[in-house]
Amino acid sequence: MKKTFDTIIIGFGKGGKTLAGDLANRGLKVALVEKSNKMYGGTCINVACIPTKSLENSANNVKNINSWNDAQIEYEKAIDKKETLITKLREANYNKLNSNDNVTIFTGMATFIDENTVEVKTENEVYELVSERIFINTGSKSFIPNIKGIENNKIVYNSESLMNLRTLPKKMTIIGAGFIGLEFAGIYSSFGTEVTILNSNNGILPNEDIEDSQEIIKLLEKRNVKIINNTKVKEIKEVSNLATVEYEINNELKEITSDIILVATGRKANTEGLGLENAGIELNERGFIKVSDTLKTNKEHIWAIGDINGGPQFTYISLDDYRIIINQLFGNKTRTTSNRKNIPNAIFISPAFSRVGLNVKQAKEKGYDVLVAKIPVDAIPRAKQIGKTDGFIKIVIDKNSNKILGASMICEDSSEIIHLIQLAVDLEVEYTYLRDRVYAHPTMTEALNDVLSPNMIKEV
Template identity: 45%
Template sequence: MEKKKNIIIGFGKGGKTLAKFLAQKGEEVVVIEKSNQMYGGTCINIACLPSKRLIIEAANGVEFTDAVNGKNEMTAFLRDKNYHMLADEPTVTVLDGEAKFIGNHQVEVATTDGQTVKYEGERIFINTGAVPVILPIPGLKDSPYLLDSTAAMDQKSLPKRLVIIGAGYIGLEFAAMFARYGSQVTVLDHNSDFIPREDDDISSAVKKDLEELGVKFELGVDIKQVINKEDHVEVEYEKNGEQLVAQGDRVLAATGRRANTENLGLENTNIKTDSRGNIVVDNYLKTSVENVWAIGDVKGGLQFTYISLDDYRIIKSQLFGDGSYNLASRKTVPYSVFIEPPLSEVGLTEKQAKKDGVDYKLFKLPVAAIPKARVAKNTHGLFKALVDPETEQILGATLYGLESHELINLIALAMKAKLPYTMLRDQIYTHPTMSEAFNDLFK
């Protein structure tokens, strides 16, 4: 059994960045990745970048099959770039194969060329990501018409009718995208409240705009079964005691993701997982086994590539810094949902502030009042921000509108720097831009 200084299981964002850093420090690293189609991780291959590429192409009027081909060219380029980023380092070994723990610090790898390699790692970093959840709906899992978020982006032709199970953020992104390409989209969800964590005025505006795009929502439904016909699929559901059917050429399961630990052999270790299968970590991403860490989606929590990157910073702080940076330091995390227009958020919503009894001053601005939105002919949406009346610091913001995915980072930066909202209000912005809306939002 070979002894290795560093073993990283999974070629994701946090793991690959850590591998590169360790290599530059002259340390030996083995990176194990079971699929040569996943060099670089989930984001560049099957999630953030390909999905946003398709979303942008839809808005630009590109045909679906042309957009998919262009997306594939992009991901192939990025995969190759990421592979060489590590493989060309003299102290890094990229091994194609599936890793399985056979002890707390021992890993067995079944390589893609049929060999078995065993390693003992001084340090081990688990970076295996997450996989889609398929609900136990009769007929769904084995349906020839079933798509998950990965397969949905690799269709050879555009589904004329698409049924999406799940009205969460992933489901909404796909609903907007396929509707833009011309699919007839029906979204089914068990929850009767639409994106319930958002403020009511925001969720109402989002739903209205998506319906205007052609998306049909059936909320508060109980899905009974999936029936596979010769040339289409039928999803039977019950709503208000009525038996209904949604027909489609494909059915997309967008019901969340879970930690990818099923075949990792954790039962052969003392590494603890929670009731949902996430690897349990402390404030420093350490598992219950000494010198074994978990990075990214596999540990649960927010599933964003930039969280995985920030996990790398926590590890770096421990190994080569003062160890002060940890999960407790991560307080201001923005996110965006790439629907049309995008929905972006950071910090408290008005709904959460009321629930928690937080005193706040509310600022609101319709996107229609922003000159750039008029220029771009996209006036949908609403900007909201909450401010602490005493400190004048921003408590949170919800930006639903054109370019909100860029603007939210300015808000997050102001929050992290503890700047008063007046800094954004009185800033001189170029014109016409969406950022100058802060002049009016914070009046």
Template identity: 40%
Template sequence: MQHYPNIVIGFGKAGKTLAKFLATQGQEVLVIEQSNQMYGGTCINIACLPSKRLVIAAHNGVPFPDAIAGKTEMTSQLRNKNYHMLADEPTITILDGHAEFIADHELAVTTTSGEVINVAGERIFINTGAITRVPAEIPGIADSPFLLTSTTLMEQTELPQELVILGGGYIGLEIASMMNQFGAHVTVLDRNDQFLRREDDDVAQALYDDLVADGIDFKLGVTINQVINHADQAEIEYTDHGTTTSITADKFVVAMGRTPNTMELGLANTNIQVNDRQAIVVNEHLQTSVDNVWAMGDVTGGLQFTYISLDDFRIVKDQLFGAGARTTTNRPAVPTSVFTQTPLTNVGLTEKEAHAQGIDYLLFKLPVMAIPKAKVIGNQRGLYKALVNPTDHTILGATLYGEESFEMINLLTTAINNHLPYETLRDQIYTHPTMTEALNDLFKAPLH
């Protein structure tokens, strides 16, 4: 049994950042990663960065095989950089292998060569992320040669001509928009009758209409019955409001949610609790039910964003080296973005949420076609919305559907988290022409 003061399981955002920080404090750290293709974590290898690289390539008309090659080169560079960020630290050891708990603070690590190494950690930090949920209960899906996930889609070198996406959530829509721009004919099958039901109806309708205008087909309120695998195509049988029909596809993407990656961690051999979704149960300090064992990032079942994982690092760091005041319960407002052809971003309350919670608000709206920079870009699609507290004029939330909204939302997030009145943004002098200057007009006068 080899003993370490700190063991990090998983090379993700929170884990790698914590390991690096511990090393700068002179502490010894063992980092266990089961795949040498995942140094740096999900974001840089199979999610945020490669997917956005492909989104931009599709928008710019880059052929699909060339875009995949460029993506692969980029992730290779990032992976190497992240590996050396830790490996070059004298107090960090990187061990390639699969970690399985054999006791609360003990692990058996099966290396790529088959050797089993037993290690014990005074402190253990679990950062194993999440994996695509493939609904094995649907016949023909799990073993289909035509099945793709958001990960394996980015490994294809040939563009599928007929692509079906199972799931009309944010990941599914981002893939649908991107692949449509690459030239595939895309059909989205979603179980929900309402398109993006969490979004305000006017925003959801605008995005739906734009995606349909781009040539994407939607089948809403359907139930997937089975996948029939033929020699060269998959036939997906589904029930659409009582009528059973089917659609054929060169490939189909499962985008029906992600599951915390805990099933092979051996948690049954410990007192670490998981919930019914197999997420590790943590308190507001990200502590598990076992002393000196923490879980960070997607594995806790919370918001699945790399910047949340980074903030999880800050929470743990504050416990180890600070006052311990930072928690998940006092986390500030968090923005989100969906990188469809015209991006959709949110922060704070939507109008639908304000209604449900009985919160009074002033409503501000602006069509993107009224923004000069949108005309310059050549994409006037979209709608900006903001909700304001009628008493103190602080911003309750904003939804921005329009070009470059993923940059603008950070300014609105800063205003929310610093309790600035909306007039601060309304009266700011912005560079021109920019999308941000639309805040002068958005906040001119409330609709009600």
């Protein structure tokens, strides 16, 4: 069955769904294609940001665990809570667009036939959708390295399948020490799981300042998380229903046994089955769709939004991709990816590690004379009041201009405070602007009065 639309959007993620609603409200007929009815709303809502942060919140509020049975009960409650949350969000996302007369939702696999035609195979029908304007928003998926035995899904999980596990593992081995691996280590260790991370690098988070990485390691070690660096995983074996990982370190073969394995070795472009070659769409060297700074592919009428275009893999970047497209289509055409300013990020390990702008290492590499303002969290009244005193706040300043270059924070509410620092960096204000603000008391934010005081600022 052939149908013609003003726009086809492949993928129900943040950028795609927001774009679908906007274009439909402008009177355009939109076809929105999603492969799975479990993915309405996109990766973040269903298998990433929202469910993981729900589990993280539950894990950090666990109380009165006196036995493994207690831990198992609390974990099952957390899984149920997570499922209830994402089900409501998924339904709300679907209903919002399905109720729009200008949006038609197709649940099925989309494959390009040519650069203007997309075939969609639903459960009961095959459609040919035709449009002069197409947006690809299919995101990314877990990268699974070529390791012998890794295909055994009885003992090997990725970040998506793990969140459906209802039995709390007593022992877990995580392969990979990036954002995903560290967050899951924090979640499961808080429930009482004995977690070991096999890290192929010499340390974690190589782009961060050493003291930041060391503080994160210290936080995880307090929960009995063990990190083994410089490892090369050779084989995964199932022995008596347990998972055994054989790895090499310092030219010596070793083994570790656990209940399950989490593979957290990064993400790759979700292009499988799209038939991009049929539309002549080019990929970059990493396998993501190649785009211009206005998010157009090499085909003038086809765009790529979100993770699939190889940019920073954050939901809020997908949303900003939508803003760029709307500006290019209907605005003054000034928004591009190249004029994005400082992008904040956070690892939710309780307390969260949040960053924006330049850290000390990056600032020095760029030739700045660097000042650092730093305060331990246990010196902040609000932190003492709520009993969460781990970590520090660190702000990087250009000595010659007194402007804030960036910040690293490991503390309660850092994922909120970091946006104030982002604003200061974007506006290129001097550090005294934040130092001399009047903040509510008691709050974590008021620590900016103290951390930016003269006695806390040192040259490094």
